Amino acid sequence: MAQHLSGVERIGLERCPIPVLKNIYRVASLLHDAGKLSDDFYNYMKSVWEKGDAASKQHVDHSSAGGRIIEVMGGKKLAAYLIAAAIYSHHGLxxxxxxxxxxxxxxxxxxxxxxxxxxxQRFFQICDLNQFKQYVIEAYKDGEKLDRQIYAFADGKGGQGHVFGSGSFYRGMFERLLLSLLMDSDWTDSGTWMDPLASSQSHLQERDDIWEKAMMNFENYMNTLKQNKESSILDVYRSEISLQCQKMSELSAAVFRLNVPTGGGKTLSSLRYGLYCAKRHHKKHIFYVAPYNSILEQNAEAIRKAVGNSQWVLEHHCNVFYEDEKDEEAYRKLTENWSSPIIVTTAVQMLNTLFSSEKSSIRRMYSLCDSVIIFDEVQAFPAKCTELFNLAVNFLSVFCNTSVVLCSATQPSVVRLKENNVFNCREMVEASPLYEEGFKRVVIEDRTEDIPGGMSVEELSEFTLRAFEAYDSVLVIVNTKKCAKDTFEYLQKAVPEDCLLFHLSTNMCPTHRKKVLEEIKKALSDKKEKEGPFDKKRVICVSTQLVEAGVDFSFNCVIRSMAGLDNVIQAAGRCNRHKSLPYLGKVYIVKLSKEAENTDPMTEICLAKEALEALLCDYRKAPEKYGQTLDSEAAVHVYYEQYYQKLRLRDQHYTRYPYLDWQTNLVELLGDNPVGVNMYRREHSGKMVQSCLNQAFKTAGDAFQVIEEDQKISVVVPYDEIACQALDILDNPYTSLSERKKALRRLQLYCVGVSPALAAKLGDDGIREHGTEGIKVLNMAYYDEKIGITENRH
Incomplete structure (x- = not known):
């Protein structure tokens, strides 16, 4: 026991990224498993040693004792509350x-x-009492120092209220950070019994050497790119933007907004900033975070090429799979605590690390400190997460010495909220009319008033065909899977013979979607036999918004069903993407009828449509206010003002992540927790809560979801031989546990989320239970090669 406690202490102190937390952590680490010194725990472990798997399973509380010890010794001190809560929670929030x-x-x-x-009695036989008392005194001093820092930032700004967040919220974030260190160190030390290298991490000098080499590789890579193509004015602008980003690396911890037009090279420019900042300020990690796997996979490859060593880059999302068992195990270990120099991951993984109750998510949190985090396409993060995200950015940048870059061509960060704003967000690159004009690739045209009440599917299809005759390649993006399917099926009967017609939606499994995306890219890049103004194959693609951001293909024309202005501008990024046309590409905004596209259940889309409609109305009256273009900074600013105003009218706390069960929100639950505090007073005859840590961590963590699942059922599509083989492995009762785990991971690339309503229509004939794992498998008679899952058997 003494060896384990000292091991957890040592590992955590080595990994602790915040000096003011070290003494607090030391006490928590020494006390966390004190309860295992009881006779009850000893007898339980004796039974396990003697009987092995035959020993009766039982839960012996070993976390209460350590928390009670510090509460007795500590009194009403912040450090004591932080330590006790971490010990009580180190096996679950x-x-x-x-x-x-x-x-x-x-x-x-x-x-x-x-x-x-x-x-x-036994604890102080293995831990010197006087020395431990000194540790506690040092922890209390640091707790007071920590509280002063929080007060100075959040509570001490006279008259400003919670403009940048409440002190309670930040105390809660420090508690989660302490718990993250304790969990990781506890699990790591336990793991070293089987793997002596499990606790090893690269030292500061090793990491600095990596940044030095990565910077050199990056500069060589950029020079090679320049040499392999003819220089243009756009290359000059991209170089200027990149150098401005590099210059900002002089600041150790800051929040930046990188707002450059599509084609401005923000991925490589932000990476250049990250590398130079990491080297200059000895950062531990660089994170690149994106909302969609399509962006992530594409940019992960670009980052690997740019830094020149794939071993430095960990790509962490659900589509990563290794055939080799050793590679898979090495990958799993790297994802446990994000120990790699550069981590490329999804917004879901990142936000879960900050707010979810999953133990695997909490464990990784401390790795975000003393790092660089690049958030790409931040406008795509759910509006309900806005204030939680803002507060997390503040916590990381103000208290954790982390630099944060918010990247987008359309950013909501310009909107000022009543409370919980991002603190001191600076522009990374100064706006320039030259950049705006130079990177202009499209003209956005409002066609929402063409047909009163909106277009039907037939009218949208006919509009698409007319655009196709004019532009030869057209991308149609709609808001619902049903509308995409109906439009595709209408066009199937109407397109000319030389048109390649494609459909994309999440009714298709990821492997199928990836295959179709490759086919589309090939069709758009292949030359036609007959050269002319349009020298590529004639293509129409009908898709949901899954292609809207980050997918690297280019159409001559894009038609976007009404949504938010950010959706329109992101869709425009798929038009004339590389400015290769001799003219500006065309983006049409169209309005669809409710029969064609029912978005009523999609709250944020409905409000975004209303905000865009208000902007379009004003634009028609005075286009000069917006520089005669709908993708101007002025238009984006007005749109987001309208959007957040409509969100507040619907629910004044919508951007705080509502928690309807208790008529509160997650910002409150993770801060002052007034619902819990009021219930405490009610049950304690009006007595005030004595603790300064009152958060409902578990309730908030259990409720938190970046993407609402809406009770969707995960169904495996046996789309190809690989999926069928994986299912055969699960069917075989003699396959090993490791083989079964590998098969399950492989099948993630074949899963589709099916609504309960669709599952009911498919019934037992369409979906069947498979194997002992209880996974659900689709009958391929209900899967169409063009549109994915269908209601009707074929």
Missing amino acids: QDCIDADTGESLSEKRWKKEIQYDTVI
Whole structure:
């Protein structure tokens, strides 16, 4: 036991990225497993040693004792509350106050019957009492220092309220950070019994050497790109933007907004900033975060090429799979705590690390400190997460020495909220009319008033065919899978013979979608036999918004069903993408009828449509206000003002992530938790809560989802031989556990989320249970090679 406690102490102190947390962490690490010194735990472990798997499974509370020890020694100090909560929660998040019962976490733990006297006697036999008391004193001093820092930033700004967040929220974030270190160090030390190298991480000098080499490789890569193509004015602009980003690396911790037009090279420019900042300020990691796997996979490859060593880059998302078992195990270990120099991951993984109750997510959080985080396409993050995201950015940049870059061609960060704004966000690149004009590739045209009440599917299809005759390649993006399917099926009967027609939606499994995307890219790049003004094959693609951001293909014309202005501008990024046309590409905004496209269940899309409609109305009256173009900074600013105003009218706290069960929101649950505090007072005869840590961590963490699942059922599509072989492995009762795990991971690339309504229509004939894992498999009679899952058997 003494060896484990000292091991957890050592590992955590080595990895602790915040100096003011180290003494607090030391006490938590030494106390976290004190409860294992009880006779009850000893007898349980003796039974396990003697009987092995035959020993009866039982839960012996070993986390209450350590928390109670620090509460007795510590009194009402912030450090004591942080330490106790971390110990109580190191096997799973807990609420500091239960809003259902009004009971505090401390009260619950003091009610438990444990051998407290035995534990404390034995603990101070393996840990010197006087030395431990000194550790506690140092921890309390740092707790007070920490509280002063929080107060100075959040609570001490006279008259500003919670403009940049509340002190309670940031205390809660420090608690999660402490818990992250404790969990990771505990699991790592336990793992070293089987793998002595499990606790090793690269030292500062090794990481600095990596940044030095990566910078050199990056500069060589950029020079090679220049040499292999003819220089243009756009290359000059991209170089200027990139050098401005590099210059900003002089600041150790800051928040930047990188707002450059599509084609401005923001991925490589932000990476250049990240590398120079990491080297100059000895950062531990560089994170590149994107909302969609399509962007991630594409840019991960670009980052690997640019830094010149794929071993430095960890790509972490659900589509990563290794056939070799050793490679798969090495990958799993790297994803446990994000120890690689450069991590490329999804917004879902990143936001879960900050807010989810999943233990694997909490464990990684400390790796975000003392790093560089590049958030790409931030406008695509859900509006309900806005204030949580802002507060996380503040916590990381103000308290954790992390630099944050917010990248987009259309950013909502310009909108000022009543509370919980991003603090001191600077422009990374100064706006320039030269850049705006130079990177202009399209003209956006408003056609929403063409047909009163909006276009039907037939009218949208006919409009598409007319655009096709004029432009030869057309991308149609709509808001619902049904509309995409109906439009595609109408066009199937109407397109000319020389038209290649494609459909994309999430009714197709990821492997199928990837195959179709490759076919589209090939069709758009292949030359026609007959040369002319349009020298590529004639293509129409009908898609949902999954192709809207980051997919590297280029159509001559894009038609976008009404959504938000950010959606329109992102869709425009798929038009004349490389400015290769001798003229500006065309982007049409169209309005569809409710029968063609019912978006009523899609709250954020509906509000975005209303905000865009208000902007378009004003634009028609005075286009000069917007520089005669709908993708101007002025238009984006007005759009987001309208959008957030409409969100607040619907629910004034919508951007705080509503939690309807308790008529509150996650910002409150992770801050002052007024619902829990009021219940505490009610159940304690009006007595005020004594603790300064009252958050409902578990309730908020359980509720948090970046993407609402809407009770969707995951169904495997046996689309090809690889999927069928994986299912055969699961069918075989003699396959090993590792083979079954590998098969399940492989099948992630064949899963489609099916609504309960569609699942009911498919019935037992369409979906069947498979194997002991209980996975659901689609009958391929209900899968169409063009559109994916269908309601009707074919």
